[in-house]
Amino acid sequence: MNLDRNFINLIEEAQSVRNNSEVHELLARLTAVYELSTVAYVAVNRPGTMGRNRYVSATYNENWINRYNEQNYWQLDPVLKQGFSSILPVDWGKFEVTKSPLRRFFGEAVEFGVGRHGLSFPVRGRYGEKGLLSISSNMRLGQWIRLMPSWVRDFPVLAYHIHQMVLRAEGHREPKIKLSPRELECLKWSAAGKSAAEIGIILSLSEKTVRFYQDLARRKLDAKNLTHAVAKLYSHDLL
Amino acid sequence: MIHVFGADEHISHDHFLEQMFRLRARVFKERLNWEVNVDNGREVDRFDRCDPLYLMSINEETGKLQGSLRLLPTTGPNMLRDVFGALLPQGNIVESPLIWESSRFCIDPDLAAQPGRLNNVTTELFSGVVEVGLFAGLDTVVSVYDARMVRIFRRASWAPRPIGVPTFFGGVLTHAGMFEISDLARERLGKAGDHPDPVVMGLHARSPRPVLNAQASIRK
Numbered sequence: 001m002n003l004d005r006n007f008i009n010l011i012e013e014a015q016s017v018r019n020n021s022e023v024h025e026l027l028a029r030l031t032a033v034y035e036l037s038t039v040a041y042v043a044v045n046r047p048g049t050m051g052r053n054r055y056v057s058a059t060y061n062e063n064w065i066n067r068y069n070e071q072n073y074w075q076l077d078p079v080l081k082q083g084f085s086s087i088l089p090v091d092w093g094k095f096e097v098t099k100s101p102l103r104r105f106f107g108e109a110v111e112f113g114v115g116r117h118g119l120s121f122p123v124r125g126r127y128g129e130k131g132l133l134s135i136s137s138n139m140r141l142g143q144w145i146r147l148m149p150s151w152v153r154d155f156p157v158l159a160y161h162i163h164q165m166v167l168r169a170e171g172h173r174e175p176k177i178k179l180s181p182r183e184l185e186c187l188k189w190s191a192a193g194k195s196a197a198e199i200g201i202i203l204s205l206s207e208k209t210v211r212f213y214q215d216l217a218r219r220k221l222d223a224k225n226l227t228h229a230v231a232k233l234y235s236h237d238l239l
Numbered sequence: 240m241i242h243v244f245g246a247d248e249h250i251s252h253d254h255f256l257e258q259m260f261r262l263r264a265r266v267f268k269e270r271l272n273w274e275v276n277v278d279n280g281r282e283v284d285r286f287d288r289c290d291p292l293y294l295m296s297i298n299e300e301t302g303k304l305q306g307s308l309r310l311l312p313t314t315g316p317n318m319l320r321d322v323f324g325a326l327l328p329q330g331n332i333v334e335s336p337l338i339w340e341s342s343r344f345c346i347d348p349d350l351a352a353q354p355g356r357l358n359n360v361t362t363e364l365f366s367g368v369v370e371v372g373l374f375a376g377l378d379t380v381v382s383v384y385d386a387r388m389v390r391i392f393r394r395a396s397w398a399p400r401p402i403g404v405p406t407f408f409g410g411v412l413t414h415a416g417m418f419e420i421s422d423l424a425r426e427r428l429g430k431a432g433d434h435p436d437p438v439v440m441g442l443h444a445r446s447p448r449p450v451l452n453a454q455a456s457i458r459k
Contacts, residue, residue: 086245087292087312087339088375123336124315128289152376160314160336180321181285205274209409216325 006033007154014158014165023057023162023169030158031059037115040134041162044084047127047172055166064112076105083120083132089152092118092136117144119151121159131166133159183217186210191230241367241439242297246290255295257281258304266345271385274409286342289316294367294439296360306346306360310371313338313381319415323383326403326415333381333402341368341382341418357394362432365397369428370439372420380418385411392416396427 010030017026027039040058058065067073074080082090097103110116115136123131133155137144179187182203189199196214200207214226223229244252260281267273267282275282289311296305311317313333317340320332327333333340346360368380382399384392392398399416406413418424429435 082245085290087290087310088243088245088371124289124312126315126334128316130315152374156336156376163314180324182322204276206409208407209274212325212408219329 007158010158011161014161017165017169019169020057023166024059026162026165027057028059034135034154035139036135036137037113038134038136041131041159041166042080042134043123043125043129043131043163043166045127045129046125046167046170047129055170057166061113064109064114067108067112073105076101078102079118079120079134080132083122083134084130087122087124089156090120090122092120115139117141119155121155123159123163125163125167129167131159131163133162177220179217179220180213183213183220186213187217187229187233190214190226191233240297240299241363241370242295243367243371243439243442244293244295255297255304256293259293259295259307260287262304262307262347263343263345266348267343270348271411273411286311286316286318292371294364294371296363296367304347305350306344306358306364308344308364308368309342310368310380311340311342312336313340318342319381319383323406323408323413323415326383326406326413328403331403335379337377338379338381338417339372339375339377341380344382344384344388357391357431359432361391362395362428363434363438365395366425366428366432366434366438368418369420369425370437370442373422373425374442377420380420381415382418383413383415385413389414392418394431396431397424 010026010033013026013029017023023041027041031037031039038059040056040060042058043055046055060068068077078095079090079092092106095102095106097106115138117139118134118136120132120134123133125131135151135155139147185203186199186205189202194202196210197207199205199210203210205213214229218226218229221229221232223232242252242255244255260283263275263282264277264280267275268277275284286309292310293307294310295307297303298305313320314336319326319340320334324332344364346358346364350358350360372378372380381402384399397418399418401414401416403415
């Protein structure tokens, strides 16, 4: 099993994915290539959605998805809770499942075809959005643990590319000009008629630092001077 | 020992977080006079609201915080991209699932080492970064630092590979560099500071032990 070749192929394929059914196909391919039981990807706070809806694509069988929604396991699932708050990989085997709701949850998951072992890999995105790629397997525990280095080596990278793929499939476009929050702030106050010294006081920066940010913003906007940069701020609708 | 706290553990570790924000205020505002906002004696910035991972060195006998730092993935909001982007050539960014950023490194000033000596808490925290990095499958940590840190990294045998051009921010000459995450890096830090055994508490409880022992096969 030459995983390296497959790993690179999957990343290349992810880059050409254009819509949601192709996202699902890619997750199914990933499941097959790594001989897993299931692969699932969930994202929240995606840009342009105001944090309202979550994105889900999974190779779970439909009955499990229905059951999950019916029982509102979104609230209970400890993998999601930890995966969306921490940046470390989450090992499903490390949850305390002696309490009955959790034991029932994991038990049901296995009944519905989710693997007994699982790992989840958090992704943090540029716009503050978060993703979580989960894999599960029914291989023998010994083998699962032996393969742990490959999971930890490949899946943070795959998770990142799947995340970018979903943003693209959902029609998100990179803004052409990106100002950092500081650059934007310093320019906005100029637009409001403040001098660099005044802006420095407002933002508790030195005057020099303010000029520095303004100059960076000016260059990014390809403007000749500060006034020109402020004008471009409006014409590019960056405010 | 090094304790690792993610956002999911904030409530149970409120006490240590509080100590950390106060320590940061003392170090970055009072001692180093950086342009940071201190509110109620606590230094907190917008990246603390991005659910970072904190590494804290805690004295096991006294329960007191000795030093801390903060890790953020470079694929999400981070200081090098969002604050210090000017350090890199125009248009260049560091964004990789294999690279996290370390920031707000500080040590309790009362524990400061004698001049020319390396503080044990420093090497313990650096060792913790390497252990956590190996756990998460990273190969590099990037950081923004001032000249004062350059000597410390060298003494700890964890010298960064500089990237970009050192630049003045708020009167401080600021550098950026890439730090190796590897077994070898961990070994060198261990020797520089006498930490032969794992320094991070409870990392094994998060995942089977082989994760940490199988670093040799991590993709370079």
